[in-house]
Amino acid sequence: MNETYLNCPNITMRLETASILVHKAIEAVSANIIQKRNLIWLELTGCSGNIISLLDGADPDFKCLATQMVNIVYDNSLMAAEGEFAMEKLFGMLGKDYILAVEGAVSTKDGGLFNVIGSYRREPITAYRAIKELGEGAAYVIAVGTCASDGGISAARPNPAKCVGVQDLLNRKVIKLLGCPCHPDWFMGTLAYILLYGEPAMDEKARPLMFYSSLIHDCCPRRPFFDKGIFAEKLGDETCMFKLGCRGPVTRIDCPIRKWNDRVNWPIGDNSLCIGCAMFGFPDKMEPFISFDTTKKE
Amino acid sequence: MTDTERVVINPVTRISGFMEIEAVIENNTVTEAKTEGLLFRGFEKMLEGRSPMDAVYFTQRICGICSTAHSIASSMALEDAFGVAVSEQGRYLRDIIHACEFLQNHIRHFYQYTVPDYIKLPEDNPLFETDHNDFRLPKQKNDLIVQHYFDSLEVSRSAHKMLAILGGKAPHNHGIFIGGATSEATKESIGLMRSISINIRGFILSAMIPDVCTIAEYYPEYFKNGRGYGNLLTYGCFDGYEKLGTLYVDPLVYADGAVSVINPQLITENIHSAWYTAKHETYTPEGEPPEPDRNKSGAYSWVKAPRYGGAPCEVGPLARMWLSGEYQNGISTMDRTLARVLEAKKLTDIILKLLDSLVPGVSLQKEYAVPQKAFGAGLTDTTRGALGHWLKIEDGAIAQYQIITPSTWNLSTRGQDMLPGPCEMALISTNISDTNNPVEIGRIIRTFDPCVSCATHVYAKGNLIKSFKVVP
Secondary structure, eight states: OOOOHHHHHHHHHHHHHHHHHHHHHHHHHHTSSSOOOOOEEEESSSHHHHHHHTTTOOTTTHHIIIIIIIEEEEEETTOOHHHHHHHHHTTTTTTTTEEEESBEEEGGGGGGTTBBEEEEEEEEEEHHHHHHHHHHTTTTEEEEEEHHHHGGGGGTTOTOOOEGGGGGOOOOOEEESSSSSOOOOOOOOHHHHHHHHHHHOOOTOOOBHHHSBBBBHOOOOOOHHHHHHHSSSSSSSSSSSSGTTTOTOOOOHHHHHOTTTTBBBBBBBGGGGOOOTTTTTTTTOOSOOOOHHHHHTT | OOOOEEEEEEEESBBBBBEEEEEEETEEEEEEEEEEEEEEEOHHHHHTTTTTGGGHHGGGGOOOSSSSHHHHHHHHHHHHTOOOOOOOHHHHHHHHHHHHHHHHHHHHHIIIIHHHHHHHTTTSSGGGOSSSSOOOSHHHHHHHHHHHHHHHHHHHHHHHHHHHHHHHHSOOOOSEEEEEESSSSOHHHHHHHHHHHHHHHHHHHIIHHHHHHHHHHOGGGGSSOOOOOOEEEEBBBBBBBBTTEEEEBBBBEEEEEEEOOOOOOGGGEOTTTTTOOOSEEEOOTSSSSEEEEEEEEETOOOOOOOEEBBBBOBBHHHHHHHTTTTTOOOOOHHHHHHHHHHHHHHHHHHHHHHHOOOOOOOOOOOOOOOOOOEEEEEEEEETTEEEEEEEEETEEEEEEEEEEEEEHHHHHOTTTTTOOOOOHHHHOOOOOOBBSSSSSHHHHHHHHHHHHHHHHHOOOOOOOOOOEEEOO
């Protein structure tokens, strides 16, 4: 990538947004300018992919988050506690100040019994009950990933567990960070913004504008191929993936700029295509992901 | 007079997905154990009617921890169905991607999921509060491992970075596909991956292996519990290359004291104690899948009972390390943990060997045509053990999809044979020193690295599911 492209203020500023916000938040916490708040990371009906993705955050990284930025009170993937003691920590937050991050959809079938997240005082706690009880009292609710935001793949037809996004069950604003998984920067940047300034500017679907304001297609380094009508005929080609079914033209997120895993690559950079995983309606409205037939018809 | 207690642990934290363990403890010994998987989504049903080509990116979403594994198995099943032969270079590329996932998983599993069981982490952080106090290391040794807990975060994520160099992103990569991988290697990418591998290897040698040895030294009784049956199985991985031969382990099984080569025809599932009905209680994965039946009398679980030649088998790092001859110290809780750590080192050897064998600039992708009618199977070992995908294509769409995951093997129910699954067998007869804080149970279960998101992906039509019970 050439320097002119990197020096575009739109791109450089956006690349550094999350990092700048997190470092500001950490400074403010350590100087006692702002309070170190409680964070609950509630995993529901999903695949644990968002907490794993969060661990992949490089600058800022998970260590900053867990030791300097917030108190992580509950996270079933990482907490040392287990069983009843873990659930006491979770429900002990009711009535206190906490920010709720949710990954995974909420299974609603048969009263939510398709997903039990723990047992508290001898009662099974369904994902449905947990989100109802913890969702309304949270200072902020952040849906992390496409399942929590909109049902995602957990709600793919015929939606056997009758999964829905968190918003469907709460009468309050839910900040939505779509993506399968959610990029660590999107979560860390949003959380840091909340700690410093409160709710970030969002679009009409509650996606923070600092990450979700442009289409993949508008920032795609392969856009010149599209404009000239040079299209890939198979995965592995280094031209525009549009005719294979690339969802970059409709997907609103900053992957081409931010990239993944220490900014080393991203799906289109890997000679594959965007499958629209950060879009409402993923996966059903984004399928088929890969179609060789559209190129043949030309 | 016997002293009997029933213990419930829910959630079992530091695993993937949601699980409850119920154990009956008599005179400080576990006499009965039951694990219930508590998450259900129904991927196999979701896949019906979709484009076969989409299975690779779709099935990865079964699990955010081992998504690469599902992309490998689904690509292999599609290649089998489409009649596509994967090239030697294609295998190198995707096996490197796969090995990176092993590395990320093992480093994270050891430090973030296992270490908190044995090491006192700073309790001023609410994430690390515990309700037991069985932490035995002297302060200096404990503090060193605490330091490595945090250092390891950068190391495990560098394994995902290496994965993304060829795979596009992690979790849920785009690089593994029919024919091998979407991207070709370049001199630059090979160099970058080599340098990351060498760094990871350095950390494994200087921190991870010494740390697991320290823990083993202070918890010696864990070499004597958590054994299970001692039957071990692998579908093989990093094996059978045209030019390189087998870099790790061939498809082998160890049962009844003898090692033999896997015959896929001997893999069966049984639904005797599971909520399904079928023409035959025992069937092979290619056969007609059973119909869910929540009201079946005598059944207690949604997890079926995979068997190899009739035997319940443990799968995972210890099985592979044992069957490849790399580690045969024993079969126990601590041996399982040691094998996982030592396998991480082995994987860096494999990655470096594969990187050496890559030819830059070899393009692998073709335009693939979906057959109207076909059947395909993809069997491979992955981080947690043996993974199989079987699919049937009709009218150019997925007509049937079956998955048997490693955690289904380890969390198996009782079949017609009434034998408990490997995980429960490992719990039964365990000595519990303090029944108020039965830390042994969680420690034993975690050595299997259970993935409940994977084990309970099955579909059930319109039935009430309270839990996925593994042992009554």
